[in-house]
Each structure stands twice: as structure tokens, then as C-alpha cells.
Amino acid sequence: MRNAFVWYIPDMRVTPEQAALVSAVLAFANLRPLRSVAQVQKLFRAVPGATAVFQTIPAKDLPAFKRDQRDVRDWLAAIATREAERIRAVEHAVSELFPKTVISVYSLERHTVHWVFPGVQACYVAGVALILTRPLALARRLGQCRAPLEGADGICGRFRLDLAGKPRRYCNDEHRRRFDAADAARRVRKMRGG
Ligand SMILES: [Zn+2]
Numbered sequence: 001m002r003n004a005f006v007w008y009i010p011d012m013r014v015t016p017e018q019a020a021l022v023s024a025v026l027a028f029a030n031l032r033p034l035r036s037v038a039q040v041q042k043l044f045r046a047v048p049g050a051t052a053v054f055q056t057i058p059a060k061d062l063p064a065f066k067r068d069q070r071d072v073r074d075w076l077a078a079i080a081t082r083e084a085e086r087i088r089a090v091e092h093a094v095s096e097l098f099p100k101t102v103i104s105v106y107s108l109e110r111h112t113v114h115w116v117f118p119g120v121q122a123c124y125v126a127g128v129a130l131i132l133t134r135p136l137a138l139a140r141r142l143g144q145c146r147a148p149l150e151g152a153d154g155i156c157g158r159f160r161l162d163l164a165g166k167p168r169r170y171c172n173d174e175h176r177r178r179f180d181a182a183d184a185a186r187r188v189r190k191m192r193g194g
Contacts, residue, residue, distance in 0.1 A: 014138070014163055017048050018130050022138065022161060024050075025127030028120070029072045030158045040065050040120060050117045065120060072124040076159050079131060080144040080169075087139065091132055097125045131161070143169030147178040 014022075024047045031039060037059050044050045075093070078086040101122040105114040117123045131138045138161060145156040147170060158171050170176035 014130075014136060018136075019163060021047050021049075021123065021127045022130055025072065025124045026076075026159050026161055028069060028124060029076055031069070034062070034066055034069055037062055037065065044117075044120065044123055047117070047123060049115050050123055068120050068124065072128065073157075073159075075128050076131075076142060077144055077157075079128075079139050080142050080159065082140070087132070090128065094125055094129050094132060097121070098129055101125045138163075141167040143167060145170045145175050145179075147171070147175035148182045150178075 024043050027043050028040065031043065034040070075090045078090050081087075101117075101119070102125060103116040103118060103122075105116060106112075107114065115126055117126065130136060131142060141163070142159060142161045145158045145160070147156040148154075149156060156171060156175055160168060160171070162168055170179065
């Protein structure tokens with residue numbers, strides 16, 4: 001089947017299709033500012049299973065995409081905390097939404113299940129489901145950069161998930177240094193009882 005996402009069960013390594021989906025979902029979560037429907041389309045166009053449906057998104061859907069982005073960011077942030085209870089809440093939400101958004105098609109010839117994504121929500125529900133799939137062990141590779149923003153309140157907040165090598169949390173060395181400096185300052189204030 002063309003334009004379908006193939007979900008291979010037998011060996012629990014991440015397939016190129018799965019990697020493409022996870023990376024598109026992270027790119028969507030990290031996309032700031034979200035300016036146009038075309039931006040979102042471009043991100044998901046490379047994902048097998050999304051190609052056909054994503055050609056006809058009306059421009060007026062942008063507010064819905066912003067809500068989608070908020071949802072996926074909340075979920076990824078919860079997973080990145082490594083807190084069991086928060087992860088369980090995401091697992092619950094994803095399990096509920098999965099059958100309502102992702103279309104699963106079983107092939108009698110090939111004994112495979114294809115995923116078809118009718119919209120952005122289906123893409124990120126499936127992507128977060130992959131991150132939470134325990135044998136793939138991707139959840140502990142997900143990190144959220146906590147570098148303080150320069151000249152503003154809040155943190156950088158970008159997500160990353162490296163499929164190989166040591167899992168990293170910060171965007172780059174500069175952001176890691178910025179976090180360490182802010183953290184050290186926080187500790188000093190705490191020691192002084194301030
Ligand atoms: Zn960062």
C-alpha cells in the first residue's frame with residue numbers, strides 16, 4: 001500500500017519510517033512561531049502515511065494546529081520529566097486517542113499493519129505512542145532543553161531525541177552552559193536562604 005506507514009513488529013529496532021515520524025513530531029513541537037499551515041504540511045510531508053491527506057489542509061486550520069502543538073508539547077514535556085505518574089497520564093491520553101485518530105490497516109498478504117494518518121493529530125498521537133512503546137526505549141532518550149531565555153522569562157523548551165549515542169537534553173553547549181550558570185546562581189540563592 002502506498003502512502004501508508006508500515007509498523008513492523010518483529011524486531012524492536014526503530015525503522016526509518018518510525019524515525020521519520022518521530023522526527024517530524026518533534027519538529028512540529030519545536031516549530032516556533034507557528035505561522036502557516038504550509039509550514040506544518042512541509043514537516044509531515046516526508047512521513048509515510050501522511051502524504052496524501054496533507055495536500056488539502058485549508059489555511060483556516062491554523063488555530064487548530066496551534067492547539068495540537070500545545071497538546072503535543074505538554075505530552076513531550078511530561079515524558080521528559082521521567083516522572084512515572086506524569087508519563088502514565090500521557091499513556092492514558094494516547095491510548096484513548098489512538099483508535100480515534102490513526103487508521104490501522106492489516107495486510108493479509110504481507111502480515112503487516114499499516115498506519116494511515118488522516119490529520120496532524122493522528123501523526124502526533126502515533127509519534128508519541130512510538131516514543132512510549134516500551135521495547136523501543138525511546139522515552140528515556142527524549143530531553144527538553146531548560147536553558148533560560150535571554151532577556152525574557154521562561155526556558156528554551158526545545159525537545160530533542162537522538163536515536164543513537166548518548167541522549168542529550170540541551171540544544172547545544174551554549175544552552176547547557178546557560179542552564180548550568182542559572183542553576184548555580186539558584187543554588188547560591190538557596191544556600192543564602194533567599
Ligand atoms: Zn535550548
